[in-house]
Amino acid sequence: MAYALHETLEVHELAAFKTVCMTKSKTMRALVSDPALKAIMLLDVETSARQLQELCSILERAAGEEVRL
Amino acid sequence: MTIRQEDPVKMDALDPANGLNMPEMADMTFAADFLIRVKEGVRSTAAALTEAASPDVRALLRAQLHQGLALHQELTELMMRKKWFHPYELSEQYQLDRLSADHTVAIAKQKLFPDDTRRQGLFDRTPDEGLEGSRA
Numbered sequence: 001m002a003y004a005l006h007e008t009l010e011v012h013e014l015a016a017f018k019t020v021c022m023t024k025s026k027t028m029r030a031l032v033s034d035p036a037l038k039a040i041m042l043l044d045v046e047t048s049a050r051q052l053q054e055l056c057s058i059l060e061r062a063a064g065e066e067v068r069l
Numbered sequence: 070m071t072i073r074q075e076d077p078v079k080m081d082a083l084d085p086a087n088g089l090n091m092p093e094m095a096d097m098t099f100a101a102d103f104l105i106r107v108k109e110g111v112r113s114t115a116a117a118l119t120e121a122a123s124p125d126v127r128a129l130l131r132a133q134l135h136q137g138l139a140l141h142q143e144l145t146e147l148m149m150r151k152k153w154f155h156p157y158e159l160s161e162q163y164q165l166d167r168l169s170a171d172h173t174v175a176i177a178k179q180k181l182f183p184d185d186t187r188r189q190g191l192f193d194r195t196p197d198e199g200l201e202g203s204r205a
Contacts (some may be wrong), residue, residue, distance in 0.1 A: 015115065047136055
């Protein structure tokens, strides 16, 4: 399955954005005192981590194709 | 000591009176920041989806978009329940925004750190050797 270049770049940018967001949620969660907000932030960290893995697997496959070009 | 309402943060940074309602205000700020990030995530995922051509990328981004929207809904509901966010009462929201803007300006005017922040001897070299004290 071949990926278009612009598609790969878009996924790459999304992955970079998600990395920053996840780091921020993870670090800021320590400063939050409200339990409900804390729970949603934890949910965001877990979801983002899974989404990042999915995005990374696409990027890895795209990088594998790049070698053949 | 009384605190005037028009000047909420008039003392120095270490005064405990400044800590009044601080956990709630901090939580409000964190929630607002979180909301901005979630919104931006939804927008960029949607934009990336319109650029995607491969079926598996489309499926993945579609799923992530739905997860982002669900997160946004949950956060918005929480913020409305906590009265941190008033989408239906514009004047309430305006008052709240004014208050946090005033607080931010007051905090920005405070002297939170000492002038001299040199890490003497902690680094193998000093990049700003020519400068002194607060300019370093």
